[in-house]
Amino acid sequence: MSKALSDVLREWMPHQRWFGGKGREWADVTEDGFFLSRSEPVLSVHRVRVTYADGGGETYLVPLSWRAHPDEELSSAFVGAVPAKGADGEDRENYCYDAMRDRDSTPPWLAHLVSASTVGPMHFHPAGAATIPEGVPGDVVSTEQSNTSLVYGQDAIFKLFRRLEPGLNPDVEIGEALRRTDNPYIAPLLGYIEIDEDGAEPATAAMLQTFVRGASDGWRLATASVRDLYAEGDLHADEVGGDFAADSERLGSATASVHADLARVLDTEPADREWFAATARAMTDRLESALAVVPQLEEHLAGLRAIYTAVADSPEEVVRQRVHGDFHLGQVLRTATGWVVLDFEGEPARPLAERRQLDSPLRDIAGMLRSFDYAARHMLVEQPDDSQRAYRAQEWAVRNRGAFCAGYSAASGIDPCGDSPLLRAFEADKAVYECVYEARNRPNWLMIPLQSLTRLAAGAG
Numbered sequence: 001m002s003k004a005l006s007d008v009l010r011e012w013m014p015h016q017r018w019f020g021g022k023g024r025e026w027a028d029v030t031e032d033g034f035f036l037s038r039s040e041p042v043l044s045v046h047r048v049r050v051t052y053a054d055g056g057g058e059t060y061l062v063p064l065s066w067r068a069h070p071d072e073e074l075s076s077a078f079v080g081a082v083p084a085k086g087a088d089g090e091d092r093e094n095y096c097y098d099a100m101r102d103r104d105s106t107p108p109w110l111a112h113l114v115s116a117s118t119v120g121p122m123h124f125h126p127a128g129a130a131t132i133p134e135g136v137p138g139d140v141v142s143t144e145q146s147n148t149s150l151v152y153g154q155d156a157i158f159k160l161f162r163r164l165e166p167g168l169n170p171d172v173e174i175g176e177a178l179r180r181t182d183n184p185y186i187a188p189l190l191g192y193i194e195i196d197e198d199g200a201e202p203a204t205a206a207m208l209q210t211f212v213r214g215a216s217d218g219w220r221l222a223t224a225s226v227r228d229l230y231a232e233g234d235l236h237a238d239e240v241g242g243d244f245a246a247d248s249e250r251l252g253s254a255t256a257s258v259h260a261d262l263a264r265v266l267d268t269e270p271a272d273r274e275w276f277a278a279t280a281r282a283m284t285d286r287l288e289s290a291l292a293v294v295p296q297l298e299e300h301l302a303g304l305r306a307i308y309t310a311v312a313d314s315p316e317e318v319v320r321q322r323v324h325g326d327f328h329l330g331q332v333l334r335t336a337t338g339w340v341v342l343d344f345e346g347e348p349a350r351p352l353a354e355r356r357q358l359d360s361p362l363r364d365i366a367g368m369l370r371s372f373d374y375a376a377r378h379m380l381v382e383q384p385d386d387s388q389r390a391y392r393a394q395e396w397a398v399r400n401r402g403a404f405c406a407g408y409s410a411a412s413g414i415d416p417c418g419d420s421p422l423l424r425a426f427e428a429d430k431a432v433y434e435c436v437y438e439a440r441n442r443p444n445w446l447m448i449p450l451q452s453l454t455r456l457a458a459g460a461g
């Protein structure tokens with residue numbers, strides 16, 4: 001027997017990668033929808049409001065494509081069957097599919113952006129004089145996590161934000177600001193979509209960005225370099241074929257260029273004593289809540305508190321500005337000509353308002369330094385007692401962290417990696433965040449940030 005759409009969604013949504021309420025009991029679900037295309041296959045978009053038995057709730061964006069008969073080729077995208085009336089008044093069923101995985105339903109997103117449409121509560125904004133491809137289907141990106149992305153040909157990538165939050169998404173806000181700077185290290189924004197939310201600021205529903213062709217991500221390249229080093233038992237990091245230091249240096253200068261443009265076109269403010277005190281407090285709070293998830297943090301408590309107190313006690317000369325916020329090797333792409341920085345959304349677990357606050361660029365430096373550490377040590381997860389490998393991992397991390405800082409320093413005139421209590425605290429804070437992330441997502445990787453905390457708390461890099 002077929003069910004109402006909200007019941008169908010209740011069964012289907014918990015199995016989707018992007019659904020954040022896994023394991024929580026649903027108290028209620030309501031949905032409202034509108035049509036983006038009425039020609040075959042019909043495309044509708046639904047705001048699905050889920051409330052949980054343990055309190056709170058979330059609103060998700062769910063595009064669906066509709067067919068009068070089941071489509072075998074789309075079976076993996078099948079959502080459910082919903083009762084309908086035929087033209088003759090007969091009772092029948094309509095079959096709905098995940099529209100992001102139904103290629104025939106992907107062109108309308110681009111067509112509406114080109115014509116800057118408003119459809120129901122949804123507003124389509126093309127960016128400036130952007131050339132938006134039209135009439136091509138989009139293929140879903142398989143690495144999807146909290147969002148769902150489509151690649152249109154080799155030209156554009158469309159990212160649907162599944163969870164709706166009031167306010168402009170920082171990825172769009174920063175993309176829109178940087179688009180006007182001609183910065184060579186970003187993928188220009190081509191457009192974005194907003195959706196009205198009752199009684200609140202509109203939420204960002206999606207964005208369209210230039211697709212970076214023929215690129216590899218930094219994590220893949222860095223870890224290939226580490227594997228090369230491990231394979232060459234007697235050679236040092238600067239002697240093996242896959243040495244990454246020149247790329248790390250170029251990544252440092254690309255980062256400096258992006259930071260400089262962000263400071264040029266968006267707000268800045270000198271950091272005052274209160275900001276240092278508030279930052280130290282926020283880090284201490286994060287540590288306290290992380291303890292509940294990762295009890296192993298207990299042994300680092302005293303060391304970490306001392307690192308955070310040093311921030312409040314010795315304010316440095318720092319300018320606050322918009323930053324990337326979740327900068328790591330997985331967020332940068334290497335093309336034939338250089339690096340491109342992606343995903344200015346900030347840490348996914350933070351509330352949107354927090355992610356839009358001004359911060360020190362050292363936050364990003366710390367993120368990338370942590371990432372070099374991760375790349376160097378992730379293979380030690382399988383061989384934790386291999387001291388020779390541990391030694392070589394440290395050598396690789398030191399070399400590439402140094403090269404990244406040298407590149408940043410040469411491009412900006414500011415050495416980001418000097419003896420700064422703030423940088424050290426940001427590294428420690430990121431490692432605490434990573435402990436929680438790993439405990440929840442990849443428990444066997446938890447040792448990576450935990451071991452870094454041992455080194456950081458002991459005053460080593």
Ligand SMILES: Nc1ncnc2c1ncn2[C@@H]1O[C@H](COP(=O)(O)OP(=O)(O)O)[C@@H](O)[C@H]1O
Nearest residue numbers: 143145146147149157187209210211212342343
């Ligand atoms: N502009 C782009 N050009 C090429 N590839 C991209 C672009 N933006 C994102 N990607 C790739 O698409 C995948 C998904 O990216 P993203 O949507 O940022 O993931 P998430 O937000 O889930 O971390 C990643 O593998 C990323 O490298």
Ligand SMILES: O=P(O)(O)O[C@H]1O[C@H](CO)[C@@H](O[C@H]2O[C@H](CO)[C@@H](O)[C@H](O)[C@H]2O)[C@H](O)[C@H]1O
Nearest residue numbers: 145219326328329330347348370371374434437
């Ligand atoms: O890319 P996301 O915005 O989803 O970031 C989250 O996931 C990252 C892992 O994919 C996580 O990054 C951590 O692991 C990376 C290696 O997989 C490493 O390069 C990073 O330095 C490390 O922080 C990130 O923290 C999390 O927010």
